Amino acid sequence: MTTPATGASADVAVPEELQNNVWITNIAKLLDPAYNWARKNSVWPMVFGLACCAIEMICTASSRYDLARFGMEVFRATPRQSDLMIVSGTVTKKMVPTIVRLYNQMPEPRYVMAMGACASGGGPFKEGYTVVDGIDKFLPVDVYVPGCPPTPQALINGLIALQEKIDQQSLATVPWYRKDDPTAGMVEIPVLGPDLVDVRQIDIIKAEAKKAAQLAEVETAVTEPEAAS
Amino acid sequence: MEATLEASPAGDSPAIVADPVVDAIDRLKEKFPEAVTDDPREGYNGLMVNASQLPAVARTLKDELGFDYLSSLTGVDQIEDGKLEAVYHTYSIEKGGGSVTLHVQVDRDNPVIPSLMPIWPGADFQEREAFDMYGIHFEGHPDLRRILTWDGFNGHPLRKDWQEPFYEDAQKPFGSRWPEGNAVHRAEENNPYGKNVQYPAGWVPTGEEYDVETDMYSILKGNDGHTVDRATHMKTDKLTVNIGPQHPSTHGVFRMVVTLDGETILDLKPVMGYLHRNHEKIGERNTFLGNIPYTDRLDYLSSMGNNHGYVLAIEDLMDLDVPERAEWIRILTVELTRICNHLWALGFLLNDLGALQTPMLYFYIERELILDFFETLSGARMMCNYMRFGGVAYDLPDDVRGQPTMAFLNELVNERLPAALDQADRLMTYNEIVRARSIGVGFLSRQDAIAYSMAGPILRASGVNYDVRRAEPYSYYDQLDFDVPVFYNGDIYDRYRVRIEEMKQSIRIIKQVLPHLEATKGAPIISGKPQYAIRMPRPGEAYGRVENPKGELGYYVTTKRRSSNPERYHVRATSFINLTALGKMCIGHKIADVVAILGSIDIVLGEVDR
Numbered sequence: 001m002t003t004p005a006t007g008a009s010a011d012v013a014v015p016e017e018l019q020n021n022v023w024i025t026n027i028a029k030l031l032d033p034a035y036n037w038a039r040k041n042s043v044w045p046m047v048f049g050l051a052c053c054a055i056e057m058i059c060t061a062s063s064r065y066d067l068a069r070f071g072m073e074v075f076r077a078t079p080r081q082s083d084l085m086i087v088s089g090t091v092t093k094k095m096v097p098t099i100v101r102l103y104n105q106m107p108e109p110r111y112v113m114a115m116g117a118c119a120s121g122g123g124p125f126k127e128g129y130t131v132v133d134g135i136d137k138f139l140p141v142d143v144y145v146p147g148c149p150p151t152p153q154a155l156i157n158g159l160i161a162l163q164e165k166i167d168q169q170s171l172a173t174v175p176w177y178r179k180d181d182p183t184a185g186m187v188e189i190p191v192l193g194p195d196l197v198d199v200r201q202i203d204i205i206k207a208e209a210k211k212a213a214q215l216a217e218v219e220t221a222v223t224e225p226e227a228a229s
Numbered sequence: 230m231e232a233t234l235e236a237s238p239a240g241d242s243p244a245i246v247a248d249p250v251v252d253a254i255d256r257l258k259e260k261f262p263e264a265v266t267d268d269p270r271e272g273y274n275g276l277m278v279n280a281s282q283l284p285a286v287a288r289t290l291k292d293e294l295g296f297d298y299l300s301s302l303t304g305v306d307q308i309e310d311g312k313l314e315a316v317y318h319t320y321s322i323e324k325g326g327g328s329v330t331l332h333v334q335v336d337r338d339n340p341v342i343p344s345l346m347p348i349w350p351g352a353d354f355q356e357r358e359a360f361d362m363y364g365i366h367f368e369g370h371p372d373l374r375r376i377l378t379w380d381g382f383n384g385h386p387l388r389k390d391w392q393e394p395f396y397e398d399a400q401k402p403f404g405s406r407w408p409e410g411n412a413v414h415r416a417e418e419n420n421p422y423g424k425n426v427q428y429p430a431g432w433v434p435t436g437e438e439y440d441v442e443t444d445m446y447s448i449l450k451g452n453d454g455h456t457v458d459r460a461t462h463m464k465t466d467k468l469t470v471n472i473g474p475q476h477p478s479t480h481g482v483f484r485m486v487v488t489l490d491g492e493t494i495l496d497l498k499p500v501m502g503y504l505h506r507n508h509e510k511i512g513e514r515n516t517f518l519g520n521i522p523y524t525d526r527l528d529y530l531s532s533m534g535n536n537h538g539y540v541l542a543i544e545d546l547m548d549l550d551v552p553e554r555a556e557w558i559r560i561l562t563v564e565l566t567r568i569c570n571h572l573w574a575l576g577f578l579l580n581d582l583g584a585l586q587t588p589m590l591y592f593y594i595e596r597e598l599i600l601d602f603f604e605t606l607s608g609a610r611m612m613c614n615y616m617r618f619g620g621v622a623y624d625l626p627d628d629v630r631g632q633p634t635m636a637f638l639n640e641l642v643n644e645r646l647p648a649a650l651d652q653a654d655r656l657m658t659y660n661e662i663v664r665a666r667s668i669g670v671g672f673l674s675r676q677d678a679i680a681y682s683m684a685g686p687i688l689r690a691s692g693v694n695y696d697v698r699r700a701e702p703y704s705y706y707d708q709l710d711f712d713v714p715v716f717y718n719g720d721i722y723d724r725y726r727v728r729i730e731e732m733k734q735s736i737r738i739i740k741q742v743l744p745h746l747e748a749t750k751g752a753p754i755i756s757g758k759p760q761y762a763i764r765m766p767r768p769g770e771a772y773g774r775v776e777n778p779k780g781e782l783g784y785y786v787t788t789k790r791r792s793s794n795p796e797r798y799h800v801r802a803t804s805f806i807n808l809t810a811l812g813k814m815c816i817g818h819k820i821a822d823v824v825a826i827l828g829s830i831d832i833v834l835g836e837v838d839r
Binding site (some may be wrong): 062089090093094095127130201 | 417422423
């Protein structure tokens with residue numbers, strides 16, 4: 001939560017001549033802006049290009065659009081040093097185990113941006129048989145950037161939105177310092193079987209298989225008497 | 230290189246030889262009277278070949294008749310006849326001209342076709358793709374595994390009776406999902422899993438089916454677990470390393486599995502499919518017009534070139550003429566795309582050679598100018614969706630970046646681009662590090678380049694003088710004065726120089742196009758009325774190919790009469806086929822060179838995986 005950090009508290013009387021020089025606040029109000037100011041201006045994205053959107057992402061980082069203005073030009077080639085995963089392009093079933101594994105390797109606090117129509121919801125390729133209809137089926141997404149592909153301006157707008165989001169977080173409530181951190185666990189890595197298997201859905205798959213088996217039984221029961229007659 | 234020799238009309242000069250295609254077809258029919266017949270279907274002009282005789286026919290075609298370049302190989306599902314078909318397009322490097330097309334039909338229940346790997350090693354990935362998509366078994370292929378999907382995937386997705394999880398209807402446009410503006414359903418809601426997946430009926434995961442890559446590792450050379458025993462008596466282990474799919478130097482989601490002896494590469498297998506977006510399956514459902522934006526997303530660095538190949542194929546089927554101004558605008562945009570693409574490719578190649586980012590940033594300055602022009606022209610920077618059947622979508626804009634369009638273009642091709650290329654030449658071409666890293670690395674001989682179906686700058690860097698713009702001219706390329714740059718050493722350095730020279734030739738072409746654009750100002754840019762719902766006037770097949778920046782890009786389209794969507798829609802993807810020789814180029818080099826060799830091929834994953 002951003003608080004205007006200047007001005008006097010009602011409890012303490014500050015002499016008029018010192019009004020501009022003295023800053024009275026509490027520790028949380030002091031720490032949060034400093035903590036968030038530092039974090040939001042040094043978001044290091046991962047070098048992680050999937051498809052067409054990656055080209056616009058590279059253009060955004062080049063001199064004309066100059067991502068360095070936001071302290072984001074330090075693209076890291078390893079997830080261990082990154083704060084932000086820009087999912088820039090179509091997520092396919094063959095690729096998604098790798099993406100989830102990379103996300104698991106990123107240290108907290110970590111953010112995910114779905115760049116472009118495909119990462120947000122499948123986009124033009126949604127009906128394809130090896131396309132994942134949106135990375136949010138697997139990872140928690142912080143910012144969606146529409147476009148196919150989004151222009152560099154749109155991506156920068158999304159990054160500013162991410163900065164605003166970071167700015168609203170407070171040390172007192174952020175999950176990664178809590179003992180019962182709901183986001184700390186690893187996202188279970190999906191596996192490739194006859195189709196992509198989301199391990200969290202094993203129960204549904206088993207139930208569906210059971211249903212199919214029952215249906216097959218009914219069908220054979222219907223056809224067998226016919227065959228006998 | 231000689232221009233195409235068309236079939237000479239009667240009474241023409243006797244010095245002109247008969248069309249090599251007609252000649253080759255006649256001689257094939259003569260030599261194999263049993264196995265080779267004309268394709269009886271309406272609109273098809275290839276040969277029907279008996280599957281068992283295919284290797285003999287192919288060998289004759291290659292060795293005796295000079296059709297030594299296997300451009301494209303693909304499967305087709307003829308579900309109504311109960312047949313699966315393989316289609317081969319072969320060209321002659323020396324004579325140029327059109328293709329000899331072979332069709333091989335086999336039973337749908339037992340689809341076995343002899344592999345052409347012994348004759349054309351370039352058939353490798355394409356046969357694997359046809360196996361993956363159609364289940365055609367190519368007998369004799371040494372490594373017939375799935376390539377775009379993964380081992381263990383259920384079914385062969387391009388077969389007509391295979392339906393994907395979000396299947397709605399056989400043809401577009403689908404009925405509205407929001408008939409009165411109220412959300413009726415999303416595709417996810419009809420699926421028990423809430424996402425784009427389906428499983429075979431009754432399938433229960435056991436946990437064992439996920440071990441899917443044993444086959445790949447077992448086929449790698451040198452991966453037999455033995456140690457290398459040297460004369461020094463020092464024993465070292467061979468090492469298998471995965472590079473990618475997430476790696477800063479693989480130009481996207483591409484993966485290479487390499488076996489190493491120390492730092493030297495013993496074997497390399499590319500693994501792809503991490504960006505397989507089902508382009509062809511979606512394309513068979515789309516309307517003809519609806520496919521144009523999808524072609525943009527194939528090779529997303531050169532969308533105008535992709536548009537061009539596709540509209541050429543459809544114009545062939547529809548017998549459409551293109552107005553003069555539209556042709557000139559097409560050439561302008563396509564050549565600008567070539568410059569754009571090569572600037573990007575060279576920036577990345579130098580990046581891979583260790584000149585981290587600086588040359589890249591230099592090259593992008595001019596690329597951004599071209600993208601600004603595309604944005605004012607078509608509305609989009611990269612995905613232009615600009616060409617239409619029989620013309621282009623919009624006329625040239627009045628102003629670009631606050632300058633009149635023609636003044637902008639003149640300044641671009643006369644001042645900005647030549648200056649940028651000169652600067653690149655000065656800084657890079659004779660740079661000691663660039664030369665040390667690239668000369669003699671990634672060698673590919675002339676014979677191999679042809680046999681492996683290489684295309685574009687790689688082919689021409691190996692001393693093969695072949696450019697589709699010359700060999701089988703389309704659009705107005707036969708009226709334009711330009712050279713085809715050819716270099717003879719077949720290494721990374723020559724590929725770099727071919728690209729620099731090609732950009733200079735593109736500038737030369739655009740300089741010739743600009744006066745025509747001035748002269749045809751106000752002329753129509755599309756023939757007839759723009760059509761949205763096209764009904765194809767004739768059945769049959771068409772193969773439209775263009776010289777894209779990365780090489781020959783082909784679209785194979787078949788359709789029925791009055792059809793509104795393609796029956797089969799296949800893309801001869803340059804980057805995909807150019808990767809066939811990656812292993813051959815890398816073996817024996819150090820692991821650091823792999824990245825540079827890959828950079829010199831200039832792949833785009835959207836086209837590799839489609």
